[in-house]
Amino acid sequence: MIPFNKPLLSGREVEYIIDAVRSGKISGNGIFTQKCQAFFENKYGLKKCLLTTSCTDALEMCAMLADLKSGDEVIVPSFAYVSTALAFVRQGAKIVFADSRKDHPGIDEDKIELLISPATKAIVPVHYAGVSCDMDKIMALSKKYNLIVIEDAAQSVDSYYKSRPLGSIGHLATFSFHETKNIISGEGGLLVINDDQYINRSKIIWEKGTNRAEFLKGEVDKYEWVDIGSSFLPSEITSAYLWAQLESIDQIQEKRKHIWNLYYTELIDWAEKNTIKLPEIPSYATNNGHMFYIVCNDHDQRLYLTEKLKKSDILAVFHYQSLHKSKYYKDKHDGRPLPFSDYYSDCLLRLPFYFELEDSDVKRICSVLKSVFNDNGK
Numbered sequence: 152m153i154p155f156n157k158p159l160l161s162g163r164e165v166e167y168i169i170d171a172v173r174s175g176k177i178s179g180n181g182i183f184t185q186k187c188q189a190f191f192e193n194k195y196g197l198k199k200c201l202l203t204t205s206c207t208d209a210l211e212m213c214a215m216l217a218d219l220k221s222g223d224e225v226i227v228p229s230f231a232y233v234s235t236a237l238a239f240v241r242q243g244a245k246i247v248f249a250d251s252r253k254d255h256p257g258i259d260e261d262k263i264e265l266l267i268s269p270a271t272k273a274i275v276p277v278h279y280a281g282v283s284c285d286m287d288k289i290m291a292l293s294k295k296y297n298l299i300v301i302e303d304a305a306q307s308v309d310s311y312y313k314s315r316p317l318g319s320i321g322h323l324a325t326f327s328f329h330e331t332k333n334i335i336s337g338e339g340g341l342l343v344i345n346d347d348q349y350i351n352r353s354k355i356i357w358e359k360g361t362n363r364a365e366f367l368k369g370e371v372d373k374y375e376w377v378d379i380g381s382s383f384l385p386s387e388i389t390s391a392y393l394w395a396q397l398e399s400i401d402q403i404q405e406k407r408k409h410i411w412n413l414y415y416t417e418l419i420d421w422a423e424k425n426t427i428k429l430p431e432i433p434s435y436a437t438n439n440g441h442m443f444y445i446v447c448n449d450h451d452q453r454l455y456l457t458e459k460l461k462k463s464d465i466l467a468v469f470h471y472q473s474l475h476k477s478k479y480y481k482d483k484h485d486g487r488p489l490p491f492s493d494y495y496s497d498c499l500l501r502l503p504f505y506f507e508l509e510d511s512d513v514k515r516i517c518s519v520l521k522s523v524f525n526d527n528g529k
């Protein structure tokens with residue numbers, strides 16, 4: 152049986168968790184939390200990093216920092232995870248859904264400007280599969296209309312746009328360490344603050360609306376309730392797991408890119424012959440080996456391939472059903488059709504992808520796919 156995902160134990164996770172427990176401090180913002188935050192700040196030039204309990208939480212913090220109010224509009228791709236929209240809806244914002252590009256599941260940068268109104272406050276590009284959106288175009292719109300850019304970089308650890316690390320370009324950015332991502336801690340996330348004006352308030356929101364950070368630095372003599380916020384800090388147990396992963400990030404990334412390249416070379420001829428699309432990496436972006444997907448010709452073909460794989464004990468999954476058609480939001484959506492979001496919702500299939508996936512597994516998965524059109528599947 153080849154599962155879709157398998158969480159990685161890279162080596163020292165358990166040792167560090169024991170260290171955290173023995174240190175006598177397992178609540179948040181201890182030594183492991185600070186080490187992880189410093190790692191991201193130093194390695195990727197991210198101005199201020201705060202670990203959170205999830206990427207969803209980090210997105211909620213962004214919605215609070217942007218001071219969104221009822222009636223404010225936020226532009227979000229419809230082909231995205233629920234949290235990418237939900238975090239802003241909870242703050243009262245209206246989501247204006249954007250379509251995907253024809254050649255890539257990411258947001259169509261050239262169509263964003265049409266969606267901007269006087270009520271627009273923020274744009275939330277998702278770097279789908281860790282492949283960067285064209286950030287120059289998005290940052291130019293941000294400048295022209297004075298909009299906050301929040302990069303949903305949940306899948307984008309160690310990936311770049313024109314040599315700039317993802318997460319370092321928007322005013323704010325978020326990462327995920329959910330067990331399905333490249334670097335994991337079970338549940339976990341990171342808020343990145345690149346714009347100075349949000350730094351102080353982000354620490355208050357992170358610490359349940361208190362000025363505890365200033366208190367710990369001796370800047371005030373008591374800490375008290377000063378703003379909105381919530382309990383966004385992960386425990387040191389989570390951060391200890393994450394620290395072990397970060398120590399192994401180079402090996403993890405190397406192996407994942409190897410798996411991705413093997414899938415690509417095994418499948419490219421078959422894909423071309425059968426008009427199935429493989430992921431394309433634009434010249435301004437890098438590939439961080441987050442996921443490997445194929446785009447089928449239609450929904451039925453995807454179902455057929457998924458079943459074929461399942462019969463060979465291989466679990467392939469699809470994901471992201473257009474958010475503008477979701478049960479929760481469809482009546483709130485303004486009715487515009489978003490055909491490319493629907494296209495990827497219907498046709499994209501993700502193949503098993505995890506660190507321990509062997510070359511022989513990848514070859515077996517590909518040989519099942521390659522056998523399909525010989526058996527007259529379609």
Ligand SMILES: *Cc1c(COP(=O)(O)O)cnc(C)c1O
Nearest residue numbers: 205206207232234305327329339
């Ligand atoms: C995984 C993911 C999230 C949610 O991350 P959590 O850490 O599970 O909250 C949000 N956005 C995108 C694009 C994701 O891939």
